Amino acid sequence: MDDLQIAQDNRRWVRRLGATGSVREAACGELYSLLHRVARREATRRASSLRMYGPEVDDIAHQAAADALMAISRRLDTFRGESRFTTWAFKFVIFDVATKMNRHHWRHHDVPYDYEDWSRLASRFEAGPGQEAEAAEFVTAVSGVIKNKLTDRQRLVFMATVVNEVPMDALAEKLGSTRNALYKVLFDARKKLRAELVSEGYLPALRSP
Incomplete structure (x- = not known):
């Protein structure tokens, strides 16, 4: 045609x-x-x-x-x-x-939506030759912030939706919450995660407009 x-x-x-x-x-x-x-x-x-x-x-x-x-x-x-x-x-x-x-x-299905499988996070980085160590270091930094800086609720929502790819509405149903409430939790978790990674030198600071 x-x-x-x-x-x-x-x-x-x-x-x-x-x-x-x-x-x-x-x-x-x-x-x-x-x-x-x-x-x-x-x-x-x-x-x-x-x-x-x-x-x-x-x-x-x-x-x-x-x-x-x-x-x-x-x-x-x-x-x-x-x-x-x-x-x-x-x-x-x-x-x-x-x-x-x-x-x-x-x-x-009975899925471990709060299971901390860091290998799934590491698989997101397509490290080229010579970059494996750098990618592994960054994943370690991210996992450290998630474990030690996020609240229990933030960690659960982040791991479920970002790392384990549980759909937000399915997670809301399991937790007896709403999509909007969990989006707010995830937003705060991402904000805190980025701030910590910036302070540790893993990410550049955002420029002011």
Whole structure:
């Protein structure tokens, strides 16, 4: 498909989804089918590593396609035509599948969300030849601040969300808290962590505007 055909196809999608009545219903039905196909493929790809099978995967794919369709409808005016419309739309459903599967996994498995696995933190640094020692030193400094300077609550939220990648809403549910409350805890933890690393010379101080 050449650029002209892509532009025409993009306009067709936007026009039909922005219409009313049977035109919009037909467009939504067509797009949902495409979104579900992508969601099913993405969910299946992720399922084995999360130990999810059968009906769970199917249910998530349907939910993700439906939610993505709603999000696309709300944000139709943000599409700028810089890519194929379907490419733009598929990003919504792929993101939604990832979010839903991670949330499902953490909610239905007994996970050590406060486990201090520093190897996970170390793996974030792609140290090149000769940089391994420097990266290890920085991780040691970070872990020291987390252990000794953060409050118990700050340490738990930081380790769960930043190091162990527990979704914030899943953690809030486990702790009987809210996303906003935990975001505030995480913000304070990051602020304190940075201040300590600056004072120890591991990070540069932020310049005043």
